[in-house]
Amino acid sequence: MNIPNLLTTLRFILVPVFLFVFFSDLPNAAFISSMIFIFAGFTDILDGYIARKFNMVTKWGTLLDPLADKLMALTVLISLTIKDIIPFWVPFIIGIKEGLMVIGGLILLKKGTYVSAASHGKMATVFFYISVLTLEFINRPLGLIFMYITVFAALFALYQYLFSFKKAGQKT
Template sequence: MNIPNALTTLRFILIPTYLFVYFSKINNSFLFAMIIFFIAGATDVLDGYIARKYNMVTKWGTLLDPLADKLMLLTVLFSLSYTNIIPHWVFYIVLIKEISMIIGGFTLLKKYETVVAAKYYGKAATVLFYVAIGILIFNKMFGLYFLYCAIFLAFFALYNYFIHFIQIKRQAKY
């Protein structure tokens, strides 16, 4: 296992760690959980940088890296909605979007042996989610504004991935 894939694996481990800390009774559990979330974000940036710079990109990493990101984001949105920091619909709408992306990704892999790497607009949406959640810590109203912008950008990414999916299916026909 190379370093980028180890960092992706670490992000999977941080998901239950985040939940344990967030819902624990320890002092400052919210703050510590947010630190775990931002550490996960830093490992995402780091693994992508290392993978590209040192030519360590693997199919495993290309597939599991975005899955780790999606699961971490959904976990955080779930916990924030469960504790009424954000509206519940935010979690559900992002959940539907992410499930659609996961199903589409696995379909492309299984049926067409194609892995679609993350595009800049998907990465921008992820960054905006991190920014929004960071702002939410200090200012709920301003943070929610950024969160809604992140949702819009995430659905723009979904639309573009859908167009790409259709193009791959058409190419496979011919």
């Protein structure tokens, strides 16, 4: 197993660690769980960089890397909903968007085509991190505004990906 795949595996392990800390009575649980979330994001950036820079891209990593990211994101959103920090419809909409993305990606993969992450999706991810950190550390109302922007950006990214999926599907 190469370093990028180890980092992806670590992100899967961080999901239950995040949950344990987030819902614990530990002192500074919100801070610690936020640091776990940030660390997971950092490992995502790092594994992608290493995989591309050192030609370590694998089929395993290509499939599991986005799954690890989606699992962490939905875990954080559902956790924030359970604690009544964000409304229930936020993880619902993001979950549907991510599910559609996975289904579309699997259909294209079966046809031998792959659609990689685009700038719109990365923009939504940046807003997601900003919104979660703003909710936890800066200002909850402002964090909610960023979360709503995140939902809009995610839906816009889905719209863009649907065109990419359609175009890629027509090539096969």
